[in-house]
Amino acid sequence: MPALHSSRACPVTVGVRRIIHVDMDAFYASVEQRDDPALRGRPVAVGGQPGSRGVVAASSYEARAFGVRSAMPMARAVRLCPDLLIVRPDFARYRAASQRILEIFRSCTPLVEPLSLDEAYLDVSENLWNEPLATAVAKRLKRRIRDEIGLTASAGVAPNKFLAKIASGWQKPDGLTVISPGRVEAFLQQLPVDALWGVGPVTAGKLRKIGIERLVQVRSADPARLQRAVGSLAEALRRLAYGDDPRPVVPDRPYKSSSNENTYDEDLLATDAIRAEIERMARQSAAWLTRKALLARTVTIKVRYADFTTVTRSHTTATPTRNADEIAARALTLLERTEAGRRPIRLLGAGVHGLAGNETAIGIPGVLNFEE
Amino acid sequence: MSNFLLDLSFGVKRSDGYVSDIWRASTTRLGDFHLATSSIAGTEEYRFNKSGMCRSAHSGADAAPEALRDRAGFRWRRAATPPRGSGGAARVAWIAFPTDYLSRPTVADDGEIFWIAAAPEGGATYVEFAYAAEPEENIRGVLDIMQDRTLVRCAALPNGETLVIFCYHADWDNKDLRVPGGSIADDVLFSADDPLASGRPLRHRFGPAPKDEEAVMLLEMGGAAITN
Numbered sequence: 001m002p003a004l005h006s007s008r009a010c011p012v013t014v015g016v017r018r019i020i021h022v023d024m025d026a027f028y029a030s031v032e033q034r035d036d037p038a039l040r041g042r043p044v045a046v047g048g049q050p051g052s053r054g055v056v057a058a059s060s061y062e063a064r065a066f067g068v069r070s071a072m073p074m075a076r077a078v079r080l081c082p083d084l085l086i087v088r089p090d091f092a093r094y095r096a097a098s099q100r101i102l103e104i105f106r107s108c109t110p111l112v113e114p115l116s117l118d119e120a121y122l123d124v125s126e127n128l129w130n131e132p133l134a135t136a137v138a139k140r141l142k143r144r145i146r147d148e149i150g151l152t153a154s155a156g157v158a159p160n161k162f163l164a165k166i167a168s169g170w171q172k173p174d175g176l177t178v179i180s181p182g183r184v185e186a187f188l189q190q191l192p193v194d195a196l197w198g199v200g201p202v203t204a205g206k207l208r209k210i211g212i213e214r215l216v217q218v219r220s221a222d223p224a225r226l227q228r229a230v231g232s233l234a235e236a237l238r239r240l241a242y243g244d245d246p247r248p249v250v251p252d253r254p255y256k257s258s259s260n261e262n263t264y265d266e267d268l269l270a271t272d273a274i275r276a277e278i279e280r281m282a283r284q285s286a287a288w289l290t291r292k293a294l295l296a297r298t299v300t301i302k303v304r305y306a307d308f309t310t311v312t313r314s315h316t317t318a319t320p321t322r323n324a325d326e327i328a329a330r331a332l333t334l335l336e337r338t339e340a341g342r343r344p345i346r347l348l349g350a351g352v353h354g355l356a357g358n359e360t361a362i363g364i365p366g367v368l369n370f371e372e
Numbered sequence: 373m374s375n376f377l378l379d380l381s382f383g384v385k386r387s388d389g390y391v392s393d394i395w396r397a398s399t400t401r402l403g404d405f406h407l408a409t410s411s412i413a414g415t416e417e418y419r420f421n422k423s424g425m426c427r428s429a430h431s432g433a434d435a436a437p438e439a440l441r442d443r444a445g446f447r448w449r450r451a452a453t454p455p456r457g458s459g460g461a462a463r464v465a466w467i468a469f470p471t472d473y474l475s476r477p478t479v480a481d482d483g484e485i486f487w488i489a490a491a492p493e494g495g496a497t498y499v500e501f502a503y504a505a506e507p508e509e510n511i512r513g514v515l516d517i518m519q520d521r522t523l524v525r526c527a528a529l530p531n532g533e534t535l536v537i538f539c540y541h542a543d544w545d546n547k548d549l550r551v552p553g554g555s556i557a558d559d560v561l562f563s564a565d566d567p568l569a570s571g572r573p574l575r576h577r578f579g580p581a582p583k584d585e586e587a588v589m590l591l592e593m594g595g596a597a598i599t600n
Contacts, residue, residue, distance in 0.1 A: 016498075016520050016542050125520070133495045135543045157543050178545035180496055182468040182589055 016181060018134035019249065020122045021156045021164035022141060024101070025173035027118035028058035031097050032087045034150045043068065044085045050075035053265050053346070057089055061173060094118075097149055104144050108137060111249045119168075121161055123249035135178050142176065162245035163187065166195055184243045191215040196240060203230055215241050258288045259300070259351025267306045267344035274340045274348065275332055281350035282331035286324035289352060295320030297354035299330040303338045304347035313337050320356045327352065377401060378527035378535065382486040384497045390474035392592055393575045394485055395467070397501070397537060403529045407465060407501065407588075409577075416577060418588055420464055422531065426450050426582070451585040453503040453533050461504035461511075461536060465588040467577075470496040470544045472564035475594035476571030488524065491541035499524065499539045511536050549593070551576075562595035570596035 024030065028046040033039045043063035048054015054074040066081035078084050098117040105112040111123035124137045131137045138155040145153050156167025158179040167177040167187075179187050193215050194204035206229045212218055218226065218241035226234045239245065260281040268274050278301060289296055300314040313334040321327065331350045378399040384392040395409045403422035408415055415431040428445030454460030471490045491497045504511055508526040515523045515538060524537040546564040553559045560574055561567075572594030579590040 016540055018543065132492050132541065133543050135494050135545075136492075159542075178543050180468065180544045181498060181542050182466065182496070182591060183545070185589065 016125075017123060017159050018125045018137075019158055019161055019164040020124055020134055020138050020141070021158075021161065021168040022101075022105070022120055022122065022138075022145075022153050023155075023165075023168040023172075024118035024145075025152045025154055026058055026060050026064075027097075027151070028089060028094055029060040029063070029087075030151050031094055032090075033060060035093070039085060039087070042085055043081050043083060044087060045074065045077050045081075046087050046089050047074050047077075048088075049086060050078050053263050054086075055263060091117075097151065100149055101145055101151075101153075104141060104148065108141065111251055113249045113251060121164065121249045135176070138176055138178075142174070159184065160243070160245040161247050161249065162196075162240055163243060166191065188216055188241070188243050189214070193218070196237070199233075199237075203233065206230055217241075255292060255294065255355055257351060257353035257355065258285050259302075259349055259353075260284050261302060261347060261349030261351075263304075263347045264345070267346050268348070269341070269344050271341035274345060275335060277348050278331050278335050278350050279328045281348065282328040283324045285350060285352045286322055286327045289322035289327075289355075295322050295356045296327070296352035297356065298352065299327055299334065300349075300351050300353060301331050301334045301338075302347070302349035302351075303335075303340060303345055305339070306344040306346050308346075310347075311338055316354060320354070375401060377403075377529065378525060380486055380525055380537070381484055382488060382499070382524065384469040384474065384490050384499075385487040386471060386474050386490040389477060390490075390571075391477045391487075392469045392474055394479065395499075397525075399527050399529065399535055401530070403531055403533075405464075405501075405535055418465060420450055422529075424449050424452070426464070426588075428588075446581045448582045448586065449584045450503075451587070453505050456505035456532075458505070461502040461506070463500055463502045463587045465590070466498055466500040467590045467592060468496045468498050468542075468544070469592050470546065470564075472544075472546050473562060473572060473593040473595075475573060475575055478573065486524070488522075488539050491544075494544060494546065495541050496544035497539060498542055499537065502536045502538075503529075504534050504536055505532065506534060508534055549595075550598075551595070553597075558597040558599060560595040561598045562593045566596070568596050568598065572596055 029044045032044055032046060041062065043066060044060040045056045045063050045068055047057040056068060056070055056072045056074055056077050058070055059068040063081055063084055068077040068081050068084065074086065094117050102112060102114060102120065105120060105122055108129050109122055109124050109127045113121040124134050127137060129137060129140065134157045138157050142153055142155060145151055152174040154168050154172045154175040156164040156170065156177050158164040158167050159181050163179050163184065167179050170177040191214060193199060193207050193212055196215065210221065210225055210229050212221055218237050230237065282299065297320045298314050298316040300312055302310065302312045304310040315330050315334055376398045378397065380397045381394055382397065383394045393409045395407065397407050399405045405420040406417060408417040417429045418426065420426045425447065426449065427447045430445060450464045451462040453462050471493055474490060488497060488499065508528065511526060511534060512523060515521050521538050521540045524539055527535040529535060549562040551560045566572055574596060575592060575594045577590045577592045579588065582588050
């Protein structure tokens, strides 16, 4: 059967899907402020204590006004905002709130794809509320989350997942951004290349080196040059530069990776201690694979030195495995390609990706936890 | 015998009677496709010649300033039609009609207009024009699968291609737009709320100049003049 497609500079339009990406606003911090009136209207950071090298897991908008951001060392956050109220994370409460939010989503459509506790995609092209347009659905979802859960969310409405996700971050907090099919091109024209999910600072730097600042410039980039710059991400980037993202909303999203990492109270320098940590985390990943009945082709480690320089190393084999001894040995071999033991280390991580069930590989370029 | 293989007047209409401008889509026996609309400001026309070359033009109404009469617009080359069996079609134009910016009708309906039902409040109706090398029955098969799309009309062209016109409803983001008139005219306010209860008598089209292989993308909205 033929499918209608568009001319060169317009997105492929095989049926107009109605996708919503919902992103809870400062989720962990908002749950804390909801449950403790003393925290409301004040700068709050959820995370570890600054004395124990804790990092910020989430910050309230009041704290963000001071520059406090997720993943920032708590000690730095406190320097930026001396009145910062630090709250230990309570994931049981966050999970409970997340479950109630998912119940609201599923009352509208079974096509809900959670990405984490605080964000999800919904395909509402057909929905149980019989709303013909996604904008009306998004407004109802936001209203119910506010009324029933006491939290605010931002939503993006678009014809595909890629655009919906960027749209949800366009106006925060409590925002709603709609990208109509006819506005896709205008929206794409204003996107910097690092607005893309999966394009971190390192990849963005590589793209800038070949003269690509904005996403649409990928369209006219020399294919070979682009391939050399970003490798396997090139084809996905080219598609996204045209706003083309045919990925469906998958209710039971397959796992794409698993990783563990730890920031240490004191820098690690002793090789034995570093190797022990890497081996422990690699074996944790192998145990996770066993629990999920999955296999992995790629083992990755991450090392952050005391000066915050971060490197990752990965190793891929044709045959996937969940064998703990093999995964640990590969992780330790990767460690030898770093300066571990010669430079003090503040963070270590190990993980697996390139996952497969017993027959099919899964995994999408650009959504890896680690960046080379 | 008619000089046209297709001659369709169409518009978008809301259940309360509010409408778009009336558009005319026609194909000559030679295979040229014309898309045009008239308003109080004159006629806007897009010609897609069988050679693949396209151009836009504006013909000013009698009352229009001389500078606005009979202006040639842009020239570009449309995307090539994908070969038969490739499973594709080339979009050459699309028009978005946001529902909350339709206008109180000012022209009597002569019964010859094909009315497309407007999207619900907060949405937009899209009308798209595409060339396919597939026969009409294949195109109908595709549109049957894509349940959100409605075939408006097909026209078989002399070169074996098919011109396809279809429509669908999509989301829209209602935002007020004020176009400054400078020193020569009043500003025009495009507002979903229509605060002046004007019925939005001034209908305008917005869109970038198409480049080679790009489709014409137009947004049609109704507005009202406001005193500066």
